[in-house]
Amino acid sequence: MTDVSNNQAWRLRRRPVSGVAPGDLELVSEPIAPLEEGQALVRTLVLSVEAASRIWMGHQRAFMPPVGLDEVMRGIGVGEVVESRRDDMKVGDIVAGFLGWQEFCCADDQRLDAPLTGVLGHTAITAYLGIEYLQPKPGQTVVVSAAAGGVGSIAGQLARLRGARVVGIAGGAAKCRHVVDDLGFDACVDRKDPAWPARLDEATPDGVDLDFENVGGPILDHLLMRLNLHAKILLCGEVSSYDDSGERSAWRGLVNVDQVHMQRATMQGFIVTDHLARWPAALDALGGLWASGQLKYDESVVSGLDQAPAALLRLLAGDTVGKLVVSVAEPVTIPGHPLTTVTG
Numbered sequence: 001m002t003d004v005s006n007n008q009a010w011r012l013r014r015r016p017v018s019g020v021a022p023g024d025l026e027l028v029s030e031p032i033a034p035l036e037e038g039q040a041l042v043r044t045l046v047l048s049v050e051a052a053s054r055i056w057m058g059h060q061r062a063f064m065p066p067v068g069l070d071e072v073m074r075g076i077g078v079g080e081v082v083e084s085r086r087d088d089m090k091v092g093d094i095v096a097g098f099l100g101w102q103e104f105c106c107a108d109d110q111r112l113d114a115p116l117t118g119v120l121g122h123t124a125i126t127a128y129l130g131i132e133y134l135q136p137k138p139g140q141t142v143v144v145s146a147a148a149g150g151v152g153s154i155a156g157q158l159a160r161l162r163g164a165r166v167v168g169i170a171g172g173a174a175k176c177r178h179v180v181d182d183l184g185f186d187a188c189v190d191r192k193d194p195a196w197p198a199r200l201d202e203a204t205p206d207g208v209d210l211d212f213e214n215v216g217g218p219i220l221d222h223l224l225m226r227l228n229l230h231a232k233i234l235l236c237g238e239v240s241s242y243d244d245s246g247e248r249s250a251w252r253g254l255v256n257v258d259q260v261h262m263q264r265a266t267m268q269g270f271i272v273t274d275h276l277a278r279w280p281a282a283l284d285a286l287g288g289l290w291a292s293g294q295l296k297y298d299e300s301v302v303s304g305l306d307q308a309p310a311a312l313l314r315l316l317a318g319d320t321v322g323k324l325v326v327s328v329a330e331p332v333t334i335p336g337h338p339l340t341t342v343t344g
Contacts, residue, residue: 009102010073040089042079042105047326049311054242073101119290119297126272127154128282134210138163146214148175150323155212167203171318224256233267298322
């Protein structure tokens with residue numbers, strides 16, 4: 001029987017100075033107060049690990065306000081309603097939303113919808129709507145950075161289905177082989193290869209028409225010199241700048257940004273939650289592609305809420321394949337959620 005008297009939660013105790021360090025987050029056990037009218041208690045089943053978590057821990061200007069000190073760490077999760085005094089939620093319902101890095105979430109005014117994970121999750125929707133913006137066509141070259149990640153792996157497949165030539169960028173030879181052999185990209189460049197700029201030039205002999213950008217930093221700066229006339233760049237993420245530890249701290253910004261001007265290119269920032277009205281259409285399309293076998297989905301699963309900070313560090317280091325989630329409680333098999341590749 002589920003113990004609903006205490007909650008395990010990660011609270012942000014201090015903002016990271018460089019990389020996330022022990023003591024920045026604290027796992028605490030706290031009593032759960034009795035529910036009031038209009039509240040529901042949701043047990044977290046699966047916690048999505050986002051690169052954006054590193055942004056939320058800081059104090060920089062971003063698309064959402066930073067997590068306050070001593071607050072529960074922000075996080076998207078899928079959960080099961082275990083108690084309810086809300087008319088729109090009943091015990092046993094599976095819901096998704098900002099549950100936080102915790103075992104139980106007291107949901108009062110939160111909007112929690114049907115589960116959005118796996119190939120029907122927010123990362124896949126991000127990929128779909130991003131590709132909808134870029135509109136790849138046959139004969140065009142599309143570059144996708146972080147190509148083995150949750151967003152990039154889907155975005156590249158979608159661009160390939162539209163007939164474009166797709167070049168991925170990923171960390172490590174094994175990831176690059178997976179991207180080409182299993183996901184169907186035309187080529188993939190290993191960013192860990194010291195000669196990656198030359199390899200990227202070789203992989204894009206006709207230049208770059210479209211860039212689905214997830215990394216930023218030196219990779220984006222080099223890609224700017226490969227842009228064709230009227231190229232389009234979708235800025236979906238810039239993970240290289242989220243954590244200013246190690247070699248990342250030496251990066252000081254784009255040098256070749258003048259190429260956006262010279263090539264009359266377009267660079268567009270993209271946040272998927274700005275487009276909620278388009279999610280149903282995206283879900284329909286993704287579901288159809290998945291059901292017909294045209295889309296593959298990878299997932300890395302880490303077990304235990306206590307492993308959430310370590311999972312985030314793995315994500316920031318590029319040490320995962322596909323979407324990274326933390327399995328917090330059973331069941332981890334959720335209707336409509338295919339766990340096709342499980343690592344970690």
